[in-house]
Amino acid sequence: xxxxxxxxxxxxxxxxxxxxxPVPHGDEIIEPVIKLIEDPEQKWHRVIMTRDWHPxxxxxxxxxxxxxxxxxxxxxxxxxxxxxTKEGTLWPVHCVQETHGSQLADxxxxxxxxxxxxxxxxxxxxxxxxxxxxxxxxxxxRTELNSYLDSHHITDVxxxxxxxxxxxxxxxxxxxxxxxxxxxxxxxTRAIHSDPESMQKLQNELSENGVTLI
Ligand SMILES: [Zn+2]
Numbered sequence: 001x002x003x004x005x006x007x008x009x010x011x012x013x014x015x016x017x018x019x020x021x022p023v024p025h026g027d028e029i030i031e032p033v034i035k036l037i038e039d040p041e042q043k044w045h046r047v048i049m050t051r052d053w054h055p056x057x058x059x060x061x062x063x064x065x066x067x068x069x070x071x072x073x074x075x076x077x078x079x080x081x082x083x084x085t086k087e088g089t090l091w092p093v094h095c096v097q098e099t100h101g102s103q104l105a106d107x108x109x110x111x112x113x114x115x116x117x118x119x120x121x122x123x124x125x126x127x128x129x130x131x132x133x134x135x136x137x138x139x140x141x142r143t144e145l146n147s148y149l150d151s152h153h154i155t156d157v158x159x160x161x162x163x164x165x166x167x168x169x170x171x172x173x174x175x176x177x178x179x180x181x182x183x184x185x186x187x188x189t190r191a192i193h194s195d196p197e198s199m200q201k202l203q204n205e206l207s208e209n210g211v212t213l214i
Pocket of ligand 1: 052055094095123157
């Protein structure tokens with residue numbers, strides 16, 4: 001029997017039009033996501049909302065590294081005795097803890113209050129980048145998401161939210177790697193890069209990693 005969880009990724013003011021790091025048309029998913037949460041036929045055993053939740057001097061901010069926004073960056077591993085590196089992008093300052101930009105969108109925050117669902121923060125250690133809501137990019141520091149899902153005997157994880165090609169994708173791939181049946185509900189997401197070529201690349205990466213895009 002499947003036990004379903006819905007993970008609503010990063011629907012925060014800074015990722016919406018007008019925010020510091022807006023996902024185009026991100027606001028269009030807010031009402032549909034609320035309807036999805038409340039749809040009795042979905043039988044969600046648990047709903048979890050995630051937040052990107054950075055200290056003001058986070059390593060992924062261009063300002064912290066005194067470089068132009070959106071410039072490439074090479075991160076060094078935070079794992080002791082590991083010399084590996086990962087390529088990333090430096091972002092405008094976004095989702096700084098307790099600021100307006102880091103708050104859930106108003107309607108999503110109201111829904112969270114109404115149903116009293118779990119909030120999982122990520123990105124709160126300043127020396128490492130995070131995309132997945134399960135862990136940092138090194139899969140070294142883990143958030144509480146995995147243990148929360150396990151403690152509720154979740155088998156199937158459905159991921160929605162922002163942005164499809166970053167935190168939604170990485171959260172779903174993490175879920176699949178941890179043994180959950182992992183799905184992304186595409187209509188309830190928006191991407192930063194939504195051109196056909198980027199979408200095809202994304203589809204391939206998801207298939208290779210065992211994530212189903214519905
Ligand atoms: Zn971030």
